[in-house]
Every structure is written in C-alpha cells, then in structure tokens.
Amino acid sequence: MKCNQCQQNEAIIHIKESGDFCLSCHNQIMTKHLGIAAVDPCEMVVSLKDPQGNDHTFEISLLLLPGIAIWRGWEIDGGYEFETQSRPEDNQAFAYLQLIQKIAKGLAQKTLVRYSENQPISNAIHLSDGQYGLNSVGTGRITLDEESRDLASLVIDGQVVSIEAFGQALTCYEGATLVFQIQDQSEPVLEQGMVLQPLSIDPEQIYQHFERTLSWFLDKGFLSYKRVSACGDALTDSVSELKRLVCYGDQETARKLGQRMKERLISIENDDDYFPNHLIEMINATLH
Numbered sequence: 001m002k003c004n005q006c007q008q009n010e011a012i013i014h015i016k017e018s019g020d021f022c023l024s025c026h027n028q029i030m031t032k033h034l035g036i037a038a039v040d041p042c043e044m045v046v047s048l049k050d051p052q053g054n055d056h057t058f059e060i061s062l063l064l065l066p067g068i069a070i071w072r073g074w075e076i077d078g079g080y081e082f083e084t085q086s087r088p089e090d091n092q093a094f095a096y097l098q099l100i101q102k103i104a105k106g107l108a109q110k111t112l113v114r115y116s117e118n119q120p121i122s123n124a125i126h127l128s129d130g131q132y133g134l135n136s137v138g139t140g141r142i143t144l145d146e147e148s149r150d151l152a153s154l155v156i157d158g159q160v161v162s163i164e165a166f167g168q169a170l171t172c173y174e175g176a177t178l179v180f181q182i183q184d185q186s187e188p189v190l191e192q193g194m195v196l197q198p199l200s201i202d203p204e205q206i207y208q209h210f211e212r213t214l215s216w217f218l219d220k221g222f223l224s225y226k227r228v229s230a231c232g233d234a235l236t237d238s239v240s241e242l243k244r245l246v247c248y249g250d251q252e253t254a255r256k257l258g259q260r261m262k263e264r265l266i267s268i269e270n271d272d273d274y275f276p277n278h279l280i281e282m283i284n285a286t287l288h
Helices: 023-034 092-108 163-173 203-215 225-248 251-267 277-287
Strands: 013-015 019-021 043-049 055-065 068-075 081-086 112-115 125-127 130-134 141-144 152-156 159-162
Touching: 013 023, 019 023, 023 055, 043 092, 055 092, 068 092, 068 277, 081 092, 125 159, 125 163, 130 163, 152 163, 159 163, 203 225, 203 251, 225 251, 225 277, 251 277
Parallel strands: none
Antiparallel strands: 013 019, 043 055, 055 068, 068 081, 112 130, 125 130, 141 152, 152 159
C-alpha cells in the first residue's frame, strides 16, 4: 500500500481517521502537530567498525510520537539492533549522535569469547565463523527461534545463538549463580568495564529520590521558568526508576506511584507555560 500523502513510499504507519503513511510523511505530520522543527532525513545508512576492525552497516530511522522520539538502528546483513529515546522537542541531531555512541559501545562489548580452531571444545557455541565461549558478563537480545517458534533464541554479538547452544556453553560455569535482568531495548547497553548492579525498586525510595531532585530546583516551593529545562532533565532519572518498577515490580504499585508523582508535579507553582506537561507525558508513557 502506498503512502496516502506522498503516493510514492510504502505506507508502514496507520493513523486512525487520518490514513496510512510512510515514515517520512508520518514524521512531517507529527512535527506540525507537535509544533516542532522538521527533522530531515528520518532514514539513513551508516557504517561503524568494531574493535576488531570489522565493518557493521546500520539502517537508522527516527519515529516521532507525542511525547517521545524513537531512534532505531538495525544492522544490514547482521543481527545487531539498538534503540534510544528522546523528547520530540530535543535537538534530534544530538539524539542521533547518542544512538551512534550507543551502537559503538554495543559493538565494543563482546559477550562471546572466540576459541582457537586448533582445539575443539565440547561445550563451545559453534557459529559459521568459529567456536565461542561465554564471557562472565554479557547481554543478548531475545528473539523467536527461526526453526521452532515455540522457543526463543538469543542474538549475541550480532549472531543468533540457540537456547540449546547457550545452555551448553553455560556448563563451563557450573556451580555459579546466574543473575539476569530483562530490559527494554532503549535502556543503556552494557559496555566495557561494566557489570550488573542490584538496584532498588522500592516505591518509597523512588519517591524520596524524586522529591530530593525536585528540591534542587524549587525556591520556597516555586519553580522558575529558568530552571524548568534543567529540572525536567534531572527528573528523567526518577521516571527511569519508575520504569524499572513497572518492568520488574508490581503494576498496581507502579501505577499509584506514577499518579503520586504526577499530582506532585501539578501542585508545583511555576511561571512556565508548559510545565509539567512533558514530564506528565513521560510518566503516562511509562505506565502504559
């Protein structure tokens, strides 16, 4: 189906009561609706090298939605995928650079360890270009197995690893404890020199952090328009903590905390025309 607006590109997005649009035309409609500057281009192709000198070519795209701008990078002829999120009114050139930096960090961090072909290893992961083991720290993107749709596979370092092969490779860590965390693709990548760290999702601690951050910008309970932007940026950490509660905790508890945060924001006296609209949109998006 062709885009209803340009009549050239394939339509990939349907807007209720408006029609079907390609990504470029959809973003044009959203920029007018949101009252922000046009972003062009919204699709491009870039190539980056990993530390081993291998080229990785990515198709980059931007999707604008109310309250959120989503940048995505899919590897062409490969399995890497990355995503970042920003606000539609943010500098999208900077948001694009954040995605490129995330891709570079993701390419640099290797979960698989390549073994020499001279010594066959029984519990190695055998891929088309050699045999591999597992690092003690790493990540993998969950996808459906191409042969059995009832099972998952993992895309590790851009290559598909079956659950069976992954389980076999884990036998080298027999007796150890596996700590795992499933998170949204827009979360920061695990990069070199990083490990998983336990984080609290206690709702009262999250709210105390939220109030403490607010206190940095309030003057006797009043928020000046001069501080609104910095305050919004600082409070994104609290929204991220709420997101972790949504993902890993009780949904009803997260909903109540989100409502409490919204009511507190609405109660703040300020002289800005738009505060706290964007933060409210972020909280609503997190809860849904």
